[in-house]
Amino acid sequence: MTAGRPQDPTRTPVPQPAEAADLLVRGLGRRGFVRAAAGVGAAAAGLAGGALGVPARAAGGAVVPPVLQPLPDRPSRDVYLPCRPEEALWGRLPTRSTAPVERVRSGQVVTVDTVSHEGVLEDQGKDPLAYFTSFGVDPDAVLTDAIGVAARTPHDGPGPHVVTGPIAVRGAQPGDVLKVDVLDLAPRVPYGVVSNRHGKGALPGEYPEAWEGDASLARYFNEGGNVSVFTEVQARGDGLVGAMPGPVTARFPLNPFLGLMGVARDTRALVDSVPPTDAGGNMDVKDVGVGASLYLPVRVPGALFFTGDPHMAQGDGEVALTAMEGSLRARLRLTVVRPGDGAPLLTAEQPFAETPEHWIPIGLSDQDGPEGGGNVTDLDVAMKQAVRHALAFLTEELGMPGPVAYAYLSAATDFHVSQVVDRTTGVHALIRKADFEG
Numbered sequence: 001m002t003a004g005r006p007q008d009p010t011r012t013p014v015p016q017p018a019e020a021a022d023l024l025v026r027g028l029g030r031r032g033f034v035r036a037a038a039g040v041g042a043a044a045a046g047l048a049g050g051a052l053g054v055p056a057r058a059a060g061g062a063v064v065p066p067v068l069q070p071l072p073d074r075p076s077r078d079v080y081l082p083c084r085p086e087e088a089l090w091g092r093l094p095t096r097s098t099a100p101v102e103r104v105r106s107g108q109v110v111t112v113d114t115v116s117h118e119g120v121l122e123d124q125g126k127d128p129l130a131y132f133t134s135f136g137v138d139p140d141a142v143l144t145d146a147i148g149v150a151a152r153t154p155h156d157g158p159g160p161h162v163v164t165g166p167i168a169v170r171g172a173q174p175g176d177v178l179k180v181d182v183l184d185l186a187p188r189v190p191y192g193v194v195s196n197r198h199g200k201g202a203l204p205g206e207y208p209e210a211w212e213g214d215a216s217l218a219r220y221f222n223e224g225g226n227v228s229v230f231t232e233v234q235a236r237g238d239g240l241v242g243a244m245p246g247p248v249t250a251r252f253p254l255n256p257f258l259g260l261m262g263v264a265r266d267t268r269a270l271v272d273s274v275p276p277t278d279a280g281g282n283m284d285v286k287d288v289g290v291g292a293s294l295y296l297p298v299r300v301p302g303a304l305f306f307t308g309d310p311h312m313a314q315g316d317g318e319v320a321l322t323a324m325e326g327s328l329r330a331r332l333r334l335t336v337v338r339p340g341d342g343a344p345l346l347t348a349e350q351p352f353a354e355t356p357e358h359w360i361p362i363g364l365s366d367q368d369g370p371e372g373g374g375n376v377t378d379l380d381v382a383m384k385q386a387v388r389h390a391l392a393f394l395t396e397e398l399g400m401p402g403p404v405a406y407a408y409l410s411a412a413t414d415f416h417v418s419q420v421v422d423r424t425t426g427v428h429a430l431i432r433k434a435d436f437e438g
Helices: 019-026 030-039 041-050 128-133 144-150 215-220 376-396 402-412
Strands: 054-057 063-067 079-081 102-104 108-113 162-169 177-187 191-196 227-236 239-244 250-253 257-263 280-282 293-297 305-313 328-339 352-354 358-364 414-419 426-432
Touching: 079 102, 079 162, 102 108, 108 162, 128 144, 162 328, 177 257, 177 305, 215 227, 257 293, 305 328, 358 376, 376 402, 376 414, 376 426, 402 426
Parallel strands: 079 108, 102 162
Antiparallel strands: 054 063, 108 328, 162 305, 177 293, 177 328, 191 227, 227 239, 239 250, 257 280, 257 305, 293 352, 352 358, 358 426, 414 426
16 A cells, blocks of 8 residues: 655655764665674664664674664655555555655655565564564564554555555656666664575475474474574674574675665556566565666656665575565665666666676566466576677677677676576676776
8 A cells, every 4th residue: 555645855854963873874884884783873772762773682692783763754865765554565566556655856865764574474473573572582673664564454465575665756757767876775673584485486395395394393484384584683703694593503794685676667557576577676686785776767757666675685596485584774876867878778678787896787587577487497588688688788888799799798707596486587697897997
């Protein structure tokens, strides 16, 4: 359900009453968050009655990043869009008939709160407070907007994702491209969840069925009979890691990104939040993190940008079904550009991304969104699409002769499986910019 009320972009700005709060609001890199947890968390907790950040502790007592609850409305340089339970879309994506919940000008920076669907879904009890506190999480470290979303009945659509938006960008028209610069991504909570559900993932029908009835594994099953693995966020050195439980604890670096970023499709029909399309959506490309830019072809006036499905870490493939899902606070710049003038030519038809190190052509097995499940044939299609898009970029943007571009891709470009679990499978290429310097 959307509120359908346009807002002045100055109505819900981010507060910056002190340097400590500014660090929390703008989001921090991995190093900044560790420092903030120890030195800034207590100061931030005192601002606005503790609404900006509640320092939390892991089971072992180590200080972890502060909890970023929804912010009050105060003046600031950024637009701030919370994930209001009454406005958020749950399981579906915006279309041309969806009213924006915020409006911004081209080039404006917006801070967006996202809420992970993990911990709010039915098989986990649809009660985030009870679910997360069962793992030892302090009640104050459970997001109030997650609790509000879970209280809604039922979902708006068939997917699981909680979607913040849409945001209308003034001046955006079909034929334009929306450039999304990812400026900062801050974990809102010091924990995440990885799930494997029946009939989904890379091995549907094999897992989690093979583990059923094994008493030693019962603690990993949620009340809906699916597997959900609670994962702590811990500090290690100058970074943050996810810590998975087990006889041998696995710790891995966090790499936050937004699995779901897109613009509205030109339709009035319901759009499932699960399969990515030529308008973006649930692409789950882990390389589109802080410092990256995503280019999305505008299909409707205002673009109607949306985001959600926040990830704290993911391996290419995302084979279990979800990655380490956890709510993030994102700081994004939304700019209207044109194909060939601020955006690659191929962005007129499909998403494209770049980082300071790479250009990232993206291939999808079915850009219109599939009816069936992903399979090997779908992955072949996604691979072919990624190669076609990479070739188009090298020949049209960089001027390489076709035979040379094809040879270069074979010799020097890595093609990664973005994900195989979202019905529409994805493959993305990493073309090194350094190979073309000079």
